[in-house]
Amino acid sequence: MKLRQLRQLRRERRWRQFRAFRKRRELSCVANRTATIKPDAVLVFVTLRNERPRLPYFLRYYRDMGVGHFLFVDNGSEDGSREYLTAQPDCSVWTTQASYKSSGFGIDWLNWLLRKYGTGHWTLTLDPDEFFVYPFCDTRPINALTDWLDSYEIRSFPAMLLDMYPKGPIDAEPYREGQNPFEIASWFDSGNYMISKNGKMQNLWIQGGPRARCFFPDDPADAPSLNKIPLVKWARGLVYASSTHMLLPRGLNRVYDEWGGEMISGCLLHAKFLSPWSEKVSEELERRQHYANSREYRVYAETLSEPPDLWCKWSEKYINWRQLEILGLMSKGNWA
Amino acid sequence: MTIGFIMMCHTALDRAAQVARHWAERGAPVVIHVDKRTDAAEYGTLVKTLADLENVSFSPRFKCNWGTWSLVQAEQAAAEQMLARHPEIHHVFLASGSCLPLRPLNELTAYLAAHPQTDFIESVTTAEVDWTTGGIGLERFTLRFPFSWKRQRRLFDRYVALQRKIGFKRKIPEGLVPHLGSQWWCLTRQTLSAILQDPRRAEFDAYFRRVWIPDESYFQTLARLYATSIESRSLTLSKFDFQGKPHVFYDDHLQLLRRSDCFVARKIWHRAERLYATFLTDRASIDPEAEPNPTKIDRLFHKAVERRTKGRPGLYMQSRFPKKDRENGKTSAPYSIFQGFSDLFENFDGWLSKSAGVRVHGHLFGPEGAEFAGGETMFNGCLSNSATLRDYNPRAFLTNLIWNARGERQCFMFSPRDTQQDIDWFTATDPNAQISVISGAWAVPLFRSNQDFAAIRSEAARLQQIEMHHLSILRSMFVKARVRIWSLADFVENPMEPLQTIIDEISPRGARRLTEVPQMVDLSGFGQFLQSLRNQGMQPRLMGDFPVGDDLSPKAPRRGRPYLVK
Numbered sequence A: 001m002k003l004r005q006l007r008q009l010r011r012e013r014r015w016r017q018f019r020a021f022r023k024r025r026e027l028s029c030v031a032n033r034t035a036t037i038k039p040d041a042v043l044v045f046v047t048l049r050n051e052r053p054r055l056p057y058f059l060r061y062y063r064d065m066g067v068g069h070f071l072f073v074d075n076g077s078e079d080g081s082r083e084y085l086t087a088q089p090d091c092s093v094w095t096t097q098a099s100y101k102s103s104g105f106g107i108d109w110l111n112w113l114l115r116k117y118g119t120g121h122w123t124l125t126l127d128p129d130e131f132f133v134y135p136f137c138d139t140r141p142i143n144a145l146t147d148w149l150d151s152y153e154i155r156s157f158p159a160m161l162l163d164m165y166p167k168g169p170i171d172a173e174p175y176r177e178g179q180n181p182f183e184i185a186s187w188f189d190s191g192n193y194m195i196s197k198n199g200k201m202q203n204l205w206i207q208g209g210p211r212a213r214c215f216f217p218d219d220p221a222d223a224p225s226l227n228k229i230p231l232v233k234w235a236r237g238l239v240y241a242s243s244t245h246m247l248l249p250r251g252l253n254r255v256y257d258e259w260g261g262e263m264i265s266g267c268l269l270h271a272k273f274l275s276p277w278s279e280k281v282s283e284e285l286e287r288r289q290h291y292a293n294s295r296e297y298r299v300y301a302e303t304l305s306e307p308p309d310l311w312c313k314w315s316e317k318y319i320n321w322r323q324l325e326i327l328g329l330m331s332k333g334n335w336a
Numbered sequence B: 001m002t003i004g005f006i007m008m009c010h011t012a013l014d015r016a017a018q019v020a021r022h023w024a025e026r027g028a029p030v031v032i033h034v035d036k037r038t039d040a041a042e043y044g045t046l047v048k049t050l051a052d053l054e055n056v057s058f059s060p061r062f063k064c065n066w067g068t069w070s071l072v073q074a075e076q077a078a079a080e081q082m083l084a085r086h087p088e089i090h091h092v093f094l095a096s097g098s099c100l101p102l103r104p105l106n107e108l109t110a111y112l113a114a115h116p117q118t119d120f121i122e123s124v125t126t127a128e129v130d131w132t133t134g135g136i137g138l139e140r141f142t143l144r145f146p147f148s149w150k151r152q153r154r155l156f157d158r159y160v161a162l163q164r165k166i167g168f169k170r171k172i173p174e175g176l177v178p179h180l181g182s183q184w185w186c187l188t189r190q191t192l193s194a195i196l197q198d199p200r201r202a203e204f205d206a207y208f209r210r211v212w213i214p215d216e217s218y219f220q221t222l223a224r225l226y227a228t229s230i231e232s233r234s235l236t237l238s239k240f241d242f243q244g245k246p247h248v249f250y251d252d253h254l255q256l257l258r259r260s261d262c263f264v265a266r267k268i269w270h271r272a273e274r275l276y277a278t279f280l281t282d283r284a285s286i287d288p289e290a291e292p293n294p295t296k297i298d299r300l301f302h303k304a305v306e307r308r309t310k311g312r313p314g315l316y317m318q319s320r321f322p323k324k325d326r327e328n329g330k331t332s333a334p335y336s337i338f339q340g341f342s343d344l345f346e347n348f349d350g351w352l353s354k355s356a357g358v359r360v361h362g363h364l365f366g367p368e369g370a371e372f373a374g375g376e377t378m379f380n381g382c383l384s385n386s387a388t389l390r391d392y393n394p395r396a397f398l399t400n401l402i403w404n405a406r407g408e409r410q411c412f413m414f415s416p417r418d419t420q421q422d423i424d425w426f427t428a429t430d431p432n433a434q435i436s437v438i439s440g441a442w443a444v445p446l447f448r449s450n451q452d453f454a455a456i457r458s459e460a461a462r463l464q465q466i467e468m469h470h471l472s473i474l475r476s477m478f479v480k481a482r483v484r485i486w487s488l489a490d491f492v493e494n495p496m497e498p499l500q501t502i503i504d505e506i507s508p509r510g511a512r513r514l515t516e517v518p519q520m521v522d523l524s525g526f527g528q529f530l531q532s533l534r535n536q537g538m539q540p541r542l543m544g545d546f547p548v549g550d551d552l553s554p555k556a557p558r559r560g561r562p563y564l565v566k
Helices: A002-026 A052-065 A081-086 A107-118 A142-151 A209-215 A277-287 A291-302 A321-326 B013-025 B040-049 B069-085 B105-114 B153-166 B189-196 B201-208 B218-226 B251-260 B273-279 B295-309 B348-356 B387-392 B394-404 B421-428 B443-448 B453-474 B488-493 B496-506 B526-535
Strands: A028-031 A042-048 A069-075 A091-096 A122-126 A130-133 A159-163 A193-197 A204-208 A231-233 A239-242 A246-248 A266-270 B003-009 B030-034 B056-058 B091-096 B118-120 B186-188 B229-231 B236-238 B264-266 B335-339 B359-363 B410-414 B433-439 B482-487
Touching (some): A002 A239, A002 A246, A028 A081, A042 A107, A042 A142, A052 A081, A069 A081, A081 A091, A107 A122, A122 A142, A130 A159, A142 A231, A193 B394, A204 A209, A209 A291, A266 A321, A277 A291, B003 B105, B013 B030, B013 B040, B030 B040, B030 B069, B069 B091, B069 B189, B069 B218, B091 B189, B186 B189, B189 B218, B251 B273, B251 B295, B348 B359, B348 B410, B348 B496, B394 B421, B421 B453, B433 B453, B443 B453, B443 B526, B453 B482, B453 B526, B482 B488, B482 B496
Parallel strands (some): A042 A069, A042 A122, A069 A091, A159 A266, B003 B030, B030 B056, B118 B229, B236 B264, B335 B410, B335 B433, B359 B410, B433 B482
Antiparallel strands (some): A130 A266, A193 A204, A239 A246, B091 B186, B118 B186
16 A cells, blocks of 8 residues: 555656656746856746736845845746846746646746756745745855755755735735835734645645635635745755645655654745735636636635735734744744 | 864865964964865865965875764874974864864963863763763774664664674773763873873774774773873863754854853854854953853753754644644643533633633634634634634644633633534643533533423433543543543532632632632522433433432532631
C-alpha cells in the first residue's frame, strides 16, 4: 500500500515535470538577464497579469530584503506591466498569451523556469500581492536566513498566507503607485485558523482568517488554503504540485514539528483586499481563469453590491514580525 | 607578554584576513591554517592580502573533515610552527576563521598577564557533560568509529550498536583520563610544548586518531597531564544548540556581544558588516578589567533551543502541529467546563463571572452557534460564533479560544444537547481542563418545558444515552483533567460545598466563603416527573435518588465558619 502510494506520487511528479517541459513553449522571452545571476543569489519567481501599480513597491520591498534577481512570467498584461519590468536591470521577463488555468494556474510555467534557472539557488515563488516576512527580517537580509537554513540542511521554509484588510469598505481608500499596501490594509485576523494534516502530501492544510469568516461561513471546506511553502532550495526534480501550497517530493512539505517543538516559519502578508477591488473581481469573474471554476471570485461577486468590511473589533493592526511571532502565527524556531 | 593566534579557516577567507590583520597589526603573531579543500585561488588571494604582515604565516594544509583526526593534525602543525617561529609568545590562542575579537587586544593581554600560568581550556570528564552529540560520552574513547557520523549515519549507528552488543572496548593509554570540552582553547607555552614534545606523543596520537571527534578531546585530555592550573572554560564565546551546531551572531546582536565582556566570539555570520566594522577597531571596553560574562547570551540561546524542542504549549500553527499525546500541553491555559449547571441554576454564568472573576461563556458548542460571553458574535482573535465554522474543526475552535484569551481563565457551559460531543476525549485528557458535571441535570429543562410527554420521553432517552457515554469517558483511566461528578439529587441536597470547591480551585487567591448563592430553579414536582418517565418505560438513571413524594430541597447554607472559635 505504502509502496503504491509512493509510486503514485512519483508518477504525479513526473507528470508535472512533463507538463512544465511541454508548457515551456508557451513562454516567449522578453528580457533574459539570467546570466548576471550570482551563485549565492536568492531568486524571486512570479506570474502576473495587469499589476502595474503594485510593481514598484513589490520590487523595492524584495530588493531591500536582499533578493538577487526577479524572474517574471507576464500572462498578457495590457497595462504596461511587461514594459515596466523589462526596463528593470535585475528582472528577466517571459510573456505568454496562453491560458492561466490550463497551465495549472501558472505553476507549470514557473516549474519550468525554476528548473532551468532556480536549480542550486534559494528560490522564492510569489504572487505580486504577497509580501514575505521571516524572523528578524527587519535586521537581517534574506541571505542570513538562507545561510542558516543551509547550515541545518533545511530545504524548504513555510510561510502562511495572512490576509490583510483595511478598516472600512475595501475600495474606500485608493492605492497609490509605490505606496506600502499595508498602510491601507493594515489589519488581520490573529487566531481563527484551522489546521488539518494532508496524509498523502504530508503538508498541513490551513484555512481560516477573514476569507473563511466573511465569505465561506457556510461552506468552510471551500475556504481557500493558507498554507504555503514559498522559499525552497531548488534542486533538479522538484516541482510545485498545487500553487505554492505543496511540493513534490513530499518530504519538502514536512516543515512542521510533530513532537511538540516549533520549527522556523514566516508569513506572507497578502495584500489582496485592496482597491481597485470591485473592478478586479468583475474582471477575474469574466475571465474565469481561477482555481475551482473561480469559486472564490463568484463568492466575492455576491458581496459586491454591498462592499464588504472585513474589519471587526478583534482585528489586529500589523506592527512587525515580532508581533506575529508572539501571536503564534509564525516562529523563530531555534534561530536566535 | 605576547599572545599568538592560530586561526583555523575554511570559508569566508576575506573575513579571516580582516581578523588576522587586526591581531597582527597590534603585535600578535598569527598562524593561519586553511582547509586543503578550499579553492586554491581563494587561498592565493588570502596569502596575497596578508603578504605585507611578517608576523602572519601559513601552516601546512590538511584536508579537514568535521570531527576527524585531521583537525587535530592541523592544529598540531600550526601550534608547532607558532612555537618555533615566535619564541617570545607566552600564550597560544586557538581561534577559527569565523571568530571575532570583541575586546581590544591589550585587554586580553592584560588578562592573560594576570593569569600567567593558567591554561584556559574547557576540560570536563565524560560523566559530567550532557551535551555530547549522539549521546555518546565515554564510548567516544572506547569504541571504534570508521564511519562518518554525518554521511553514513546508519552504518555509524549500527556499528556502535554492534560493538556495544559484543562488548568491544578499546584500551585507553595508561595515565590518561578522558576529558572533553570546547575545541577553542588558550594554552600557555609550557603546557602546549609539553603536549607537543611528549615522549609518548606517538602513542597518544595513534590512540586519538580513532577517537570520535578528537578535536574536542585531544588537547582537553592531555592538558590535564601537564597544566599547573587549568581554568576549565573557554575564552571564546561559542554556543552550540541541541543538534551540535554553533549559534551564529548577526548585526542585531551587537549590544548583547558588547555587554558580554567576552574576548572572542564565534560564530559570526560572514556578512555581518556592522559587527566586523564595530569590533575591529581599538575601542576600549566600558570596564577594561571586566570578567567575561556571557549569561545573557546563554539565556537567549537557551530559550531558542527550548522553543525548538518544547515549543509553546497549546499552540497549533504552521510549524508546530504535534501528534496526539506529544502536544506538551494540549491547551495553553487552564479552563473550566460546567455540565448541567446552567440547567439547574438561573443565570449561573452571571453568578460565576462575578464570584470568580473569570470569563464565562454560555454553551460554546450550542447547536445555534457559539454563545460567547456577553452575547458577542466574535471573540478574541476574530473567532466567529458561526456553528458551521466551529463544527468544521471543533478542536481548533477550542484551542484557538484558549490561546487567544491567554491570561484570562475561560469557563463555558456544556450539555448533552450541544453538538460537538467528540471533543470530550480531547478535554478529558487535557490536564488544563477542570470538568464539573451534575449528571442528569439535562432533565430539568425537559421537566419545565411544555412539550408532549412522548417527545419529552424520547428526548430524555437520547440525552441520557449521550451523557452516559460522556461519563464513561470521564471515568476512564486515561483522564488527565480534574473531573468532578455529582448526581443531580446529591447536588441539590447540598450545593454550597461543591460550588465552593470549584470556585476555590478557579481563583485560589480570592479564596473566601461564598456569600451569594446562584438561584436554583424550582424543582417541586421533579420527583413525580421522573416517576412519570419511569411509568412510560424510560429509566432515568443519572439523577440519583429523588423521592417521588416530598421534594428535595437544599439544606440551609452554612454561614460563617463554624469551626472558628472567636
